[in-house]
Amino acid sequence: MWAFIHKLGSPKWFYGISAKLQPWFWVAAALLIVTGSLWGLAFAPADYQQGNSFRIIYVHVPAAFLAQSIFIAMAVSGLVFMVWKIKVADMAAAVMAPLGAAMTFVALFSGAVWGVPTWGTWWMWDARLTSMLILLFLYLGVIALRGAFTSRDSASRAASVLAMVGVINIPIIKYSVNWWYTLHQPASFTLTSRPAMPTEMWLPLVMMVLGFYSFFIALTLMRTRSEILRREANKRWVQDLVKDQVEEAR
Amino acid sequence: MSLCLQARQLACERDDRWLFQGLDLDIRSGEIVRIEGPNGSGKTSLLKILSGQLSDYQGELFWNGAAMKDVREHFLANLLYLGHAPGIKTGLSPLENLAWYQALSGTSSNDKDSEEQCLDALESVGLAGFEEVPAGQLSAGQQRRVALARLKLTPRALWVLDEPFTAIDRHGVAALEKQLVDHAKAGGCVLVTTHHALTASPLLRHIALG
Amino acid sequence: MAFDSFSEFIAMGGHAPYVWSAWGVTALLLLASVWHARAEQRQLLKSLKRRVRRENSSRGNAQ
Amino acid sequence: MHSSLHSSSQQGPSEQGSSHRSDISQQISAVPLREYKGGLLIAVKATLVRDLTLLLRRRGEVLNPLVFFALVITLFPIAISPDPELLAVIAPGLLWVAALLAALLSLDSLFRSDYDDGSLEQLLLAPQPLAALSLAKVAVHWLLTGLPLALMAPILGIMLALPAGSYGVLALSLALGTASLSLIGAIGAALTVGLARGGVLLSLLVLPLYIPVLIFGAGAVQAAILGDGVGAHLAILGALLAASLMLAPWAIAASLRISING
Numbered sequence A: 001m002w003a004f005i006h007k008l009g010s011p012k013w014f015y016g017i018s019a020k021l022q023p024w025f026w027v028a029a030a031l032l033i034v035t036g037s038l039w040g041l042a043f044a045p046a047d048y049q050q051g052n053s054f055r056i057i058y059v060h061v062p063a064a065f066l067a068q069s070i071f072i073a074m075a076v077s078g079l080v081f082m083v084w085k086i087k088v089a090d091m092a093a094a095v096m097a098p099l100g101a102a103m104t105f106v107a108l109f110s111g112a113v114w115g116v117p118t119w120g121t122w123w124m125w126d127a128r129l130t131s132m133l134i135l136l137f138l139y140l141g142v143i144a145l146r147g148a149f150t151s152r153d154s155a156s157r158a159a160s161v162l163a164m165v166g167v168i169n170i171p172i173i174k175y176s177v178n179w180w181y182t183l184h185q186p187a188s189f190t191l192t193s194r195p196a197m198p199t200e201m202w203l204p205l206v207m208m209v210l211g212f213y214s215f216f217i218a219l220t221l222m223r224t225r226s227e228i229l230r231r232e233a234n235k236r237w238v239q240d241l242v243k244d245q246v247e248e249a250r
Numbered sequence B: 001m002s003l004c005l006q007a008r009q010l011a012c013e014r015d016d017r018w019l020f021q022g023l024d025l026d027i028r029s030g031e032i033v034r035i036e037g038p039n040g041s042g043k044t045s046l047l048k049i050l051s052g053q054l055s056d057y058q059g060e061l062f063w064n065g066a067a068m069k070d071v072r073e074h075f076l077a078n079l080l081y082l083g084h085a086p087g088i089k090t091g092l093s094p095l096e097n098l099a100w101y102q103a104l105s106g107t108s109s110n111d112k113d114s115e116e117q118c119l120d121a122l123e124s125v126g127l128a129g130f131e132e133v134p135a136g137q138l139s140a141g142q143q144r145r146v147a148l149a150r151l152k153l154t155p156r157a158l159w160v161l162d163e164p165f166t167a168i169d170r171h172g173v174a175a176l177e178k179q180l181v182d183h184a185k186a187g188g189c190v191l192v193t194t195h196h197a198l199t200a201s202p203l204l205r206h207i208a209l210g
Numbered sequence C: 001m002a003f004d005s006f007s008e009f010i011a012m013g014g015h016a017p018y019v020w021s022a023w024g025v026t027a028l029l030l031l032a033s034v035w036h037a038r039a040e041q042r043q044l045l046k047s048l049k050r051r052v053r054r055e056n057s058s059r060g061n062a063q
Numbered sequence D: 001m002h003s004s005l006h007s008s009s010q011q012g013p014s015e016q017g018s019s020h021r022s023d024i025s026q027q028i029s030a031v032p033l034r035e036y037k038g039g040l041l042i043a044v045k046a047t048l049v050r051d052l053t054l055l056l057r058r059r060g061e062v063l064n065p066l067v068f069f070a071l072v073i074t075l076f077p078i079a080i081s082p083d084p085e086l087l088a089v090i091a092p093g094l095l096w097v098a099a100l101l102a103a104l105l106s107l108d109s110l111f112r113s114d115y116d117d118g119s120l121e122q123l124l125l126a127p128q129p130l131a132a133l134s135l136a137k138v139a140v141h142w143l144l145t146g147l148p149l150a151l152m153a154p155i156l157g158i159m160l161a162l163p164a165g166s167y168g169v170l171a172l173s174l175a176l177g178t179a180s181l182s183l184i185g186a187i188g189a190a191l192t193v194g195l196a197r198g199g200v201l202l203s204l205l206v207l208p209l210y211i212p213v214l215i216f217g218a219g220a221v222q223a224a225i226l227g228d229g230v231g232a233h234l235a236i237l238g239a240l241l242a243a244s245l246m247l248a249p250w251a252i253a254a255s256l257r258i259s260i261n262g
Helices: A002-009 A011-043 A052-084 A087-119 A127-148 A152-184 A199-231 A236-249 B043-050 B072-077 B094-104 B112-124 B140-153 B170-185 C006-014 C016-062 D019-025 D040-057 D059-079 D084-105 D109-117 D119-124 D130-159 D167-192 D199-226 D231-260
Strands: B004-014 B017-028 B031-036 B058-063 B079-082 B158-162 B189-193 B204-208
Touching: A002 A087, A011 A052, A011 A087, A011 A199, A011 C016, A052 A087, A052 A127, A052 A152, A052 A199, A052 C006, A052 C016, A087 A127, A087 A152, A087 A199, A087 C016, A127 A152, A127 D167, A127 D199, A152 D167, A152 D199, A152 D231, A199 C016, A236 C016, B004 B043, B017 B031, B017 B043, B017 B189, B031 B043, B031 B170, B043 B158, B043 B189, B072 B079, B079 B140, B094 B112, B094 B140, B094 D040, B094 D119, B112 B140, B140 B170, B170 B189, C006 C016, D040 D059, D040 D130, D059 D084, D059 D130, D084 D130, D084 D167, D084 D199, D109 D119, D109 D130, D109 D167, D109 D231, D119 D130, D119 D231, D130 D167, D130 D231, D167 D199, D167 D231, D199 D231
Parallel strands: B031 B189, B031 B204, B079 B158, B158 B189
Antiparallel strands: B004 B017, B004 B058
């Protein structure tokens, strides 16, 4: 177990294994997202209440899932980095944050746009949207904190601590916002909770969710590889690797 | 009962730059160890590692033969560290400043004895008569002396001093140097960085970085 | 197929602006992040290779 | 417990380099090593006394958040309307938001001066657990910021035509809530203390984490106005405080260690 963790922690090993894994996730992401999109946009039946505006669900829900999952992944990476001092975990956490913020923004934007035909307004202090907005601020905080330190080692630790504090707070925030919302808007219509969606409606949704997750993994692997090269540029193995590539090019 | 702080294959990397690597150290009772090196060679980082403040290092630290992480409390109870900044609150009087340090070392700040000890310590660094003056009204050198009064106030075996001679006048420097030698002679141990030339002594040892 | 013609598909039953803008922004952000990751990787490798070549040539001069 | 340390233990590295000192080692007697005696209560009490003394000598720092609180509350009737009925509706929220911002304002200085003059380093080197010592500092912050804000809020409530019957709940919810705010905020203050311009960043980090406290705090006052039971709100505020009390000190300690080496 211990040896495995440290092997996983070696940037060189990770660089090699991620090169093998990466294509599979890209293919899975492309297949799932393209099929899910076509199905969701063109073939799934329109909602009896909301009509075709319901098709926004196929981007809103996967983005919202990912927004929350990425924050958890970031906090777990931070924990792994702090406890076992595995630098790859921190590199992954660093590249996850902007994607998480982007996904939170997508969830917010699609939610707001969806609100126009549904509620007749661009913004509604709906529990789900409000939680998303707070999550966006949490992401921005982590990114800003990481950027504020001159020493990268300190930045990594500080961002890890903040991500862990944030992840403990996310369920509390969600719970309290839900509570607040039901208090002020009793029994109102929420965007995505609906009884018994027919199969041809939820199956593309599942595909989109899985596709978004594959995309997240693929992109994180790719950007972590870049981050490894950037941080380990002075290490022997990186220089040998680059030398080999230069030789091949001749 | 002698003390001994050991480091094995100590290495410190800050932002992909090795400050030092493969450092082996044995620091024992009766020694004054001076860490030397140019600016930015990691003197302060080494002192921070050896005083248990910085955990971001590779290698092993041993305190009296036991791994540092197992005996951290015992180590800290025998350590006195003075950093670049004197750690003196300008809003408090020298007496109040020392009382807080005394309480951190586990002695009550209320009883009469401990106040007496604080007064003695301040007198020994030439600050008699300044006990109740807000430290903000003292000069930089006087504030440094308040910090140095802790050397007498809380007897600790291991002193780790980062540039202790800063802002001290010539008379004070001589007294401090004598204090370091006396401490080593009494079986204590001093770890010091300084730009000031220390008088040669059989107890003095140099470690060069960078 | 939920639509009878392509123009109906584009119109989205009158909800076109909402559906297409939400999907558009999502697609844009996904593609932009891929593009950014690729550009980042290329630029990094380019600068690393340039460094290796420079070291090679300087070593060649010295010999 | 530590007695085994003094005999040369086998797990330590081999004895070397001692021969060159054998000539002087005969002259020196050994300085006694001290055992760690604990003394946590003494250290915590001394830290409380020290921080209270320091802040009470600089009264401006204690008064500024209170003046800020009053000022912000004055701005709202001017900006919105002097109509007492309208003000009464928004008063609970206004009072809570203004108090929260006032508490936030004073957070940046929580560790700043200790960081600047080097006493934070010394605090980290105390043999006592850092979490407990930083908790003492946070307690002083609440005592001189949160508690006065809570006591002052009812007076400002009168000016906002806050309905009768909710004044006690306002003060109580603020007293409970600001304690959580001090604890959570101290994490942010500890993370940003090493940064030259950490003030704005601090609010960005901390404000999202304040939202649950704000919801239940302002909710308690509103429930009191509506005549509903406030027990649930206050209980949740208490639960939030208990959770912060358990978790925040560790996060503060970890953050301080990061900042001191930044």
